[in-house]
Amino acid sequence: MSATAQEHNAGHAPEHTKRDFLKLVAASGAAIGVGAIAWPLIDSLNPSSDVLALSSAEYDIASIPAGQGITVVWRGKPVFVRHRTPEEVKTAEGVKLADLMDPASDESRVKAGHSQWLVVVGICTHLGCIPLGNKTTDARGDFGGYFCPCHGSQYDVSGRVRHGPAPLNLPVPPYAFLSDTRIKIG
Amino acid sequence: MVGLHKSEFKNPVINWIDTRLPLFTMMAKEYGVFPTPKNFNYFWNFGALAMVNLVIMIVTGIFLAMNYDPNTGNAFESVERIMRDVNYGWLLRYVHANGASMFFIVVYIHIFRGLYYGSYKKPRELLWMIGVVILLLMMATGFMGYVLPWGQMSYWGATVITNLFSAIPVVGDSIVTLLWGGFSVDNPTLNRFFSLHYLLPFVIVGVVFLHIVALHITGSNNPLGIEPKDKQDTLPFHPYYTIKDSVGICVYLMVFAVLVFFAPGFFGDPANWTPANPLVTPAAIVPEWYFLPFYAILRAVPDKLGGVLMMFGAIAVLFVLPWLDTSPVRSAKFRPIYRLLFWLLVICCFVLGAVGAHHPNGIWVILGRIGTAYYFLHFLVLLPLLGKFEKPLPLPESISKAVMPVAAE
Numbered sequence: 244m245s246a247t248a249q250e251h252n253a254g255h256a257p258e259h260t261k262r263d264f265l266k267l268v269a270a271s272g273a274a275i276g277v278g279a280i281a282w283p284l285i286d287s288l289n290p291s292s293d294v295l296a297l298s299s300a301e302y303d304i305a306s307i308p309a310g311q312g313i314t315v316v317w318r319g320k321p322v323f324v325r326h327r328t329p330e331e332v333k334t335a336e337g338v339k340l341a342d343l344m345d346p347a348s349d350e351s352r353v354k355a356g357h358s359q360w361l362v363v364v365g366i367c368t369h370l371g372c373i374p375l376g377n378k379t380t381d382a383r384g385d386f387g388g389y390f391c392p393c394h395g396s397q398y399d400v401s402g403r404v405r406h407g408p409a410p411l412n413l414p415v416p417p418y419a420f421l422s423d424t425r426i427k428i429g
Numbered sequence: 430m431v432g433l434h435k436s437e438f439k440n441p442v443i444n445w446i447d448t449r450l451p452l453f454t455m456m457a458k459e460y461g462v463f464p465t466p467k468n469f470n471y472f473w474n475f476g477a478l479a480m481v482n483l484v485i486m487i488v489t490g491i492f493l494a495m496n497y498d499p500n501t502g503n504a505f506e507s508v509e510r511i512m513r514d515v516n517y518g519w520l521l522r523y524v525h526a527n528g529a530s531m532f533f534i535v536v537y538i539h540i541f542r543g544l545y546y547g548s549y550k551k552p553r554e555l556l557w558m559i560g561v562v563i564l565l566l567m568m569a570t571g572f573m574g575y576v577l578p579w580g581q582m583s584y585w586g587a588t589v590i591t592n593l594f595s596a597i598p599v600v601g602d603s604i605v606t607l608l609w610g611g612f613s614v615d616n617p618t619l620n621r622f623f624s625l626h627y628l629l630p631f632v633i634v635g636v637v638f639l640h641i642v643a644l645h646i647t648g649s650n651n652p653l654g655i656e657p658k659d660k661q662d663t664l665p666f667h668p669y670y671t672i673k674d675s676v677g678i679c680v681y682l683m684v685f686a687v688l689v690f691f692a693p694g695f696f697g698d699p700a701n702w703t704p705a706n707p708l709v710t711p712a713a714i715v716p717e718w719y720f721l722p723f724y725a726i727l728r729a730v731p732d733k734l735g736g737v738l739m740m741f742g743a744i745a746v747l748f749v750l751p752w753l754d755t756s757p758v759r760s761a762k763f764r765p766i767y768r769l770l771f772w773l774l775v776i777c778c779f780v781l782g783a784v785g786a787h788h789p790n791g792i793w794v795i796l797g798r799i800g801t802a803y804y805f806l807h808f809l810v811l812l813p814l815l816g817k818f819e820k821p822l823p824l825p826e827s828i829s830k831a832v833m834p835v836a837a838e
Contacts, residue, residue, distance in 0.1 A: 283517035287492055291514040 299429030301421065304360070312377035314365055317428045321365035321373050322416060323389070324426070327400060331387065332358050335401040345412045349401045352415050362426065363402035363413035367391040374398060374413075389413070459645055464663035465670055466651035468828050472546075473649070473670075474677030475539035480637065481678055482532045487630050489525040497577065499623035501616045504579035505704040523693040524685075529571050530696045531685050533719035536564065540747075545771055547759030548650040554751035556643040559636060561747050566633045568720070573626040575717055579619065580701030585714045587614045587622075593727075596734040613707065653831055654760025655824055662828035713788060721785030722778050726804070728789050729797040739801065746808040753808055755816025763822040770811055777803045 290298075302315050304324055312325030327335070335349040336358075353361060367374050369391065375381040376389035376398070384390035384397030386405045391397070396409035403412040418428040436447035436454060447453040496515050498507035511518035540560070543549055549557035576587045591608050595601040610617030648657070657663045664670070688695060696718055700711045716724050723740050730736040746753070761768045777800050784797040825831035 283520050284488065284492055286516045287518060287521060288495070289516050291496075291510070291516060291518070293510065293514040 299427060301425060301427045303425055305424035309359070310379055312361070314373075314377060315428075317364075317416065322428060323361070323363050323365040323377060323402075323413075325361040325363075325377065325400075327359050327361055329359070331400040334387070335399065338399065338401075338403075344404050344407070345410065347401075347403060347412055352401050352403070352412075354418075354420060357420055357423075360420075360426075361400070361402055362418050362428065363415055365389075365413065367393065367396055367409055368404065368411040368413065369394055369396050369407070369409035459666075460671070461665065461667045463645070463666040464648070464657065464660070465666045466649055466657050466662060466828055467664040467669075468651050468653060468832070469649070469670065469673070470652050471673075471677060472538070472542040472652075474674055474681075475535050475542060477674045478535045478677060478681050479532065479539055481681070482528060482535055483630070483633060483637065486525060486528050486532060487634075489521050489528065490627070490630065492521050493525055494627060497623075499577070499620050501579060501619055501705070504577065504619060508578045520689070523689045527685065527688045527693060527696065529574065530717070530719065531681070531688070532567065533571070535681070536567065537719075540564070541775065544750075544774070545761045545768075546650055546652060547654050547754070547756075547761070549751045550754065550759050551751070552647045553643075553650065556640065556647060557751060558748055559640045559643055561744065563633060563636050563640060564747075565744060566629055566636065570626060570629040570633065571717065571719065573622040573629075576614075576619065576622050577626065578701060579705045581703045581705055581709075581711045582698045582701040582714070584614060584705035584707065585711055586716055587618065589714055590716075591618070593733075593737050596737045598734070615707075650759065651828060652760060652762060653825060653828055654758065654762065655828065658827045715786060718782065718786075721783075722781035722800075723785070725781040725785035725797045726801045728785075729794075729801040739805075743804060746805065750808065750812075754812040755814075756812075756819060756821070757816070758821040758824065763824055764815075764819060765822065766819045767812075767815055770807060770815070773803070774807050777807070 298318060300315075300317055302324065304313075304326070307313055307324065307326040309326050309328045310331075312323050314321045314323055316322070332349075338349070340346040340348065350358070352363075365373050370393065372391055372393035374389035374391040374396070376383045382390045382392070384406065386397055386399035388400040388402060388405075389398040391409065394408050395406070396404060397406035398409075398413055399405050401412075402415070404410070416428050418426050421427050433448050434451045434454065436444045436451065438444045438447050438453055443453055493511065496507060496511045496518065498504055508522065511522055513519075515521070543557065543560070572586075572590060576583045591605060591614060594608060595605045597604060606612070608618070609615070610621060651657075698715060698717075700713075715721075723743060726743050727736045727740040730739050756764060756767065758764055761771055780796055781800040781804065784793050784800060787793040789797065
């Protein structure tokens with residue numbers, strides 16, 4: 244017994260003892276346990292399935308006359324659905340990208356074959372007010388699109404920002420045409 | 430100015446904090462080196478398990494409260510939404526509901542440990558009484574929590590128990606109206622129960638803190654019931670009892686997991702899956718299992734006020750137990766007659782539990798009355814007398830000497 248003890252001491256002290264190994268295993272086990280407990284608690288804060296079920300919705304757009312828009316509620320937010328006149332479409336398509344604060348072509352912001360329809364989230368990209376412009380009687384700003392009364396941001400008829408303080412275009416939500424008169428957003 | 434604490438810690442950040450607020454020194458003293466009797470058995474784990482359970486209840490409760498609606502029109506639905514739509518909502522709900530049962534299992538074993546080993550005796554009388562306060566708070570919290578899902582048993586259990594207070598002479602009915610906030614258990618009642626159910630667990634945390642402070646002043650009891658005499662009799666809490674408690678926690682979590690994942694409805698009453706209907710009384714109004722013995726005592730007495738007084742009296746006798754038990758010997762290990770009486774009490778509690786679960790007919794009425802009579806006889810008559818007449822076994826000299834081999838003569 245003492246002979247082997249001497250052999251051990253004659254050499255170097257072991258770098259990692261059995262105790263170190265056990266401590267590592269115990270700590271790792273505890274860490275995995277903490278993670279397994281934390282994840283369900285955190286995930287329970289994520290949208291529940293009833294909220295997710297409302298994350299896409301269908302809207303009937305047949306009754307919107309040309310030149311006007313309506314506001315629908317999608318995911319708790321206002322979404323403008325605007326029926327553009329052919330003149331408005333031509334103006335929107337004709338704008339040079341270099342003139343834009345947040346360059347984007349009109350074609351990239353509408354669906355092919357349905358270019359008279361503009362669907363954008365109606366929240367000003369400055370500080371979150373809802374811009375005016377759906378009704379023909381509304382102030383629409385110098386570019387004929389939308390005008391935000393809070394700080395004077397102006398958007399054109401493609402929902403692109405043309406005058407600040409807003410920095411970005413009105414976002415286009417994911418949407419698709421189920422038929423010529425029905426869209427599904429989300 | 431008393432003078433800054435001189436911290437022993439080497440790490441500069443910890444030292445800076447500890448000098449100004451000696452949390453680290455305190456933790457090292459109270460849970461690091463704290464001299465703990467070296468002969469604890471696993472029954473000494475249950476206090477720590479109760480603390481873990483309390484934390485689990487508070488955490489799951491807070492997350493449940495994010496989705497629960499305390500309005501009678503939507504309460505039941507909101508719980509169903511938690512079960513079906515909220516991510517891991519089913520887990521939160523079943524951990525919380527079964528956690529309540531686990532909490533009472535753990536605390537009842539903790540209490541019976543105290544009864545067996547005389548942990549309520551001098552100088553731990555106040556520690557014991559603080560513990561009884563915690564039990565009362567737990568019972569109030571559990572009762573109100575059970576009302577929240579607004580099922581049939583929630584509603585009718587609330588009705589029965591709040592109606593008890595009408596037994597108080599003169600002011601009884603006014604008190605019940607005050608409790609209800611109306612003329613029956615309804616929306617105002619549910620809303621205030623939700624508020625108080627959220628509040629009381631934090632009151633429990635405060636009282637648990639006092640419980641632990643009192644414990645650290647007197648030191649823990651141990652299975653032999655004799656005080657540690659010197660360093661030989663104790664061990665530092667860390668690592669010996671941190672590890673032993675960790676083992677206990679693993680077993681506890683395994684039992685908890687079996688309940689939650691394989692039998693989540695085991696302790697539940699099927700009637701509570703039906704939304705509350707004030708016009709239909711369920712066939713049997715039964716509280717959750719942990720209240721059954723008290724329910725049995727309540728119904729054992731034919732008089733309404735008498736039953737209420739006896740039910741609260743059952744807890745009141747626990748309060749004054751340190752003065753009822755006259756024996757100078759702490760641990761039942763050395764008290765052969767007390768040991769017998771202890772087990773009779775345990776059996777009595779189980780019998781009362783069974784009585785509480787049944788309709789008060791036939792044999793159950795007799796058993797309920799015998800059980801109630803024995804319960805009070807045990808505390809009010811037998812224990813005071815036993816101290817005078819029992820001949821205890823000889824106590825060992827010390828904790829260490831009790832485990833040392835007897836020297837050959």
